[in-house]
Amino acid sequence: MTNAQNTHTTVNEERQRLFRRVMVYVALTVVTLIMAFPIIWMVSVSLKPTVETFSLPPRLLPNSLYLDGYTRIFENPQFRRFLLNSYLLGIVVTILSLAIGTLAAFGFSRYRFFGDKAAKLFVITTQMVPSITLLIPFFGVIVWLRLYDTIWGLVLTYLTFALPYAVIMMNGYLDTIPRDFDEAATIDGCSPLGVLFRVLLPVAAPGLISTAVYTFLLSWNEFLFALALTRSVEMRTVPVGISMMVGEFGLKWDEMMAFSVIGSLPVLVLFMLVQRFVVSGLSAGGIKG
Amino acid sequence: MATLELDGIKKKYGELEVVEGLDLSVEEGSFTVFVGPSGCGKSTLLRMIAGLEEITAGELRIDGERMNDATPVERGVSMVFQNYALYPHMSVEKNIAFGLKMLGLPRDDIKRRVAAAAETLQIGALLKRRPSQLSGGQRQRVAIGRAIVREPRLFLFDEPLSNLDAELRVTMRVELAKLHRQIGATMIYVTHDQTEALTLADKIVVLRDGAIEQAGTPMELYLDPANAFVAGFIGSPQMNFLPVTTTGTDAGLRLSSAELYALNVVPDGAGWGADMTLDLGIRPEHLQVGEDLPVRFDINVDVVENLGGTRYVYGSTASGKSVIAETRADAIPRAGDKVTVGFDPVRARYFNANGQRLRHKLAA
Numbered sequence: 122m123t124n125a126q127n128t129h130t131t132v133n134e135e136r137q138r139l140f141r142r143v144m145v146y147v148a149l150t151v152v153t154l155i156m157a158f159p160i161i162w163m164v165s166v167s168l169k170p171t172v173e174t175f176s177l178p179p180r181l182l183p184n185s186l187y188l189d190g191y192t193r194i195f196e197n198p199q200f201r202r203f204l205l206n207s208y209l210l211g212i213v214v215t216i217l218s219l220a221i222g223t224l225a226a227f228g229f230s231r232y233r234f235f236g237d238k239a240a241k242l243f244v245i246t247t248q249m250v251p252s253i254t255l256l257i258p259f260f261g262v263i264v265w266l267r268l269y270d271t272i273w274g275l276v277l278t279y280l281t282f283a284l285p286y287a288v289i290m291m292n293g294y295l296d297t298i299p300r301d302f303d304e305a306a307t308i309d310g311c312s313p314l315g316v317l318f319r320v321l322l323p324v325a326a327p328g329l330i331s332t333a334v335y336t337f338l339l340s341w342n343e344f345l346f347a348l349a350l351t352r353s354v355e356m357r358t359v360p361v362g363i364s365m366m367v368g369e370f371g372l373k374w375d376e377m378m379a380f381s382v383i384g385s386l387p388v389l390v391l392f393m394l395v396q397r398f399v400v401s402g403l404s405a406g407g408i409k410g
Numbered sequence: 411m412a413t414l415e416l417d418g419i420k421k422k423y424g425e426l427e428v429v430e431g432l433d434l435s436v437e438e439g440s441f442t443v444f445v446g447p448s449g450c451g452k453s454t455l456l457r458m459i460a461g462l463e464e465i466t467a468g469e470l471r472i473d474g475e476r477m478n479d480a481t482p483v484e485r486g487v488s489m490v491f492q493n494y495a496l497y498p499h500m501s502v503e504k505n506i507a508f509g510l511k512m513l514g515l516p517r518d519d520i521k522r523r524v525a526a527a528a529e530t531l532q533i534g535a536l537l538k539r540r541p542s543q544l545s546g547g548q549r550q551r552v553a554i555g556r557a558i559v560r561e562p563r564l565f566l567f568d569e570p571l572s573n574l575d576a577e578l579r580v581t582m583r584v585e586l587a588k589l590h591r592q593i594g595a596t597m598i599y600v601t602h603d604q605t606e607a608l609t610l611a612d613k614i615v616v617l618r619d620g621a622i623e624q625a626g627t628p629m630e631l632y633l634d635p636a637n638a639f640v641a642g643f644i645g646s647p648q649m650n651f652l653p654v655t656t657t658g659t660d661a662g663l664r665l666s667s668a669e670l671y672a673l674n675v676v677p678d679g680a681g682w683g684a685d686m687t688l689d690l691g692i693r694p695e696h697l698q699v700g701e702d703l704p705v706r707f708d709i710n711v712d713v714v715e716n717l718g719g720t721r722y723v724y725g726s727t728a729s730g731k732s733v734i735a736e737t738r739a740d741a742i743p744r745a746g747d748k749v750t751v752g753f754d755p756v757r758a759r760y761f762n763a764n765g766q767r768l769r770h771k772l773a774a
């Protein structure tokens with residue numbers, strides 16, 4: 122009797138669990154569709170001739186395979202130039218922020234020196250200033266430095282945003298690594314920089330990678346400063362390039378969206394990378410907690 | 411293998427003096443243990459020897475050579491940490507080999523020495539694993555392997571066993587003693603566990619508040635403590651202390667207290683006098699229940715701790731002093747019982763109000 126009742130409850134519970142599962146998946150699917158819609162639409166428009174863009178009823182896919190948007194983008198040296206600029210800028214900014222930021226973070230994390238707290242606080246406060254308020258002063262400084270309309274003007278500008286971020290993030294990651302590692306490595310014959318490069322950075326690799334991705338994307342997505350601090354077409358970046366397509370070339374939706382898709386690819390790939398790498402626990406096991 | 415000399419070694423953090431002018435010499439091939447309560451400066455001292463902490467004043471010599479400003483590698487020291495501090499991104503093999511790689515040794519050499527160290531510590535099967543895939547005891551072995559593979563002049567251990575469970579700690583303790591015999595290197599070991607100190611050390615250095623209270627062989631410290639602190643710190647359970655007052659007699663001094671009717675002592679050294687209040691120290695293992703010993707008094711039993719082979723009786727005297735006595739008899743006293751405990755005056759140690767030892771003639 123009791124047994125039968127038990128079995129009954131279990132079946133019921135099983136059904137409830139299944140129901141809950143289905144509901145969760147339905148909710149997730151709806152949310153994903155809402156969030157993915159602009160991206161799906163971007164891809165869809167990039168695959169249709171401009172005449173079909175606003176056809177009613179809307180169609181997700183064109184009548185026939187249409188890649189003209191993409192081929193025209195790749196054939197146009199101007200767009201290749203925008204891509205090249207964006208990549209160059211992103212890579213230089215990332216490398217510089219990581220190199221300088223990691224060393225600064227190492228100093229903040231491992232050494233006490235005069236004014237260290239004040240310096241750290243200052244680095245953090247730079248992140249609190251809304252960047253748009255800095256646009257005019259930056260314009261002045263960049264012109265004064267004779268860096269207006271150069272890639273180095275943008276590198277310098279982006280570094281002022283990316284570097285404090287890199288310092289703060291890397292300082293946070295390094296602070297989570299116990300000093301025992303430093304000391305063990307010192308005993309094993311490492312110099313202070315040896316400790317950083319041979320032990321701390323490998324242990325902090327997930328942090329290093331996510332910081333790198335963030336600084337790259339910060340530079341990749343930036344629009345306002347890139348627009349204000351460059352003038353010639355050769356100096357434009359991808360976001361500015363996309364915006365230029367609205368006026369100068371009429372409204373070629375297929376090209377514009379194809380370029381947007383190409384511009385979004387690094388973002389997508391990098392986010393997937395970070396997801397795989399930001400699994401903490403790499404440092405687990407070396408230290409008994 | 412090496413000798414180590416500390417000459418007036420001091421450590422200050424700002425105004426705070428953590429180690430105050432300390433002299434010590436460590437003999438070649440010896441096993442020296444620093445013990446003391448938490449915060450007494452054991453780790454700080456060890457880290458100054460290692461070269462991880464700057465020496466504020468004094469001189470540190472290894473093999474007679476001044477080493478105050480030398481790097482750990484120049485000093486030829488290796489160290490095992492309480493937290494193991496194995497590099498998590500390297501395999502066991504790479505962890506052990508890291509120091510040798512830093513020295514720039516040829517590959518074949520490194521391979522051979524890692525294999526030898528792994529053999530000594532029986533971790534050959536673990537070489538390809540990551541530290542996170544090891545048990546606590548295995549991690550500690552790897553940490554020791556990392557230390558021995560460099561064949562240093564001086565081994566330093568900072569509470570290497572305190573993260574292991576009780577059983578493993580005993581096993582590893584025995585293995586460390588074996589390892590010391592096997593490689594014969596000079597070892598300095600920090601612990602706050604007096605049992606580890608007694609079982610491992612050739613020489614124990616008892617520290618308190620950054621100063622040496624006493625240094626000597628385990629038996630010297632056990633039998634002939636220089637002061638009440640060392641007497642209380644070495645030995646477990648702790649030594650009993652009973653207040654007594656002195657009266658002068660023709661033959662020497664007579665001690666009496668609420669517990670002791672009269673006990674004659676013959677002073678052997680300075681510091682004694684009539685009408686003083688002293689502490690009589692007697693170890694639990696020398697205060698036996700129901701034995702027919704020369705000095706006896708009664709206690710009320712509070713708790714009995716039965717360890718199988720022996721049992722400790724926690725009780726209080728008529729005047730309310732708590733004491734611990736031992737009995738090996740099979741008849742176990744029970745809480746609430748009144749039992750007689752006794753000791754041989756030869757076993758008693760005396761300390762003045764400042765805790766300084768007052769020596770007495772052991773044989774009348």
Ligand SMILES: Nc1ncnc2c1ncn2[C@@H]1O[C@H](COP(=O)(O)OP(=O)(O)OP(=O)(O)O)[C@@H](O)[C@H]1O
Nearest residue numbers: 423426428446447448449450451452453454455602
């Ligand atoms: N960096 C530091 N700055 C200031 N004081 C310190 C510093 N490091 C240690 N101390 C102080 O020095 C004293 C000795 O510390 P130490 O770590 O040597 O003690 P210990 O004997 O190893 O104790 P434990 O058994 O708890 O490990 C302590 O009072 C500690 O607070």
Ligand SMILES: [Mg+2]
Nearest residue numbers: 452453454568
């Ligand atoms: Mg310590």
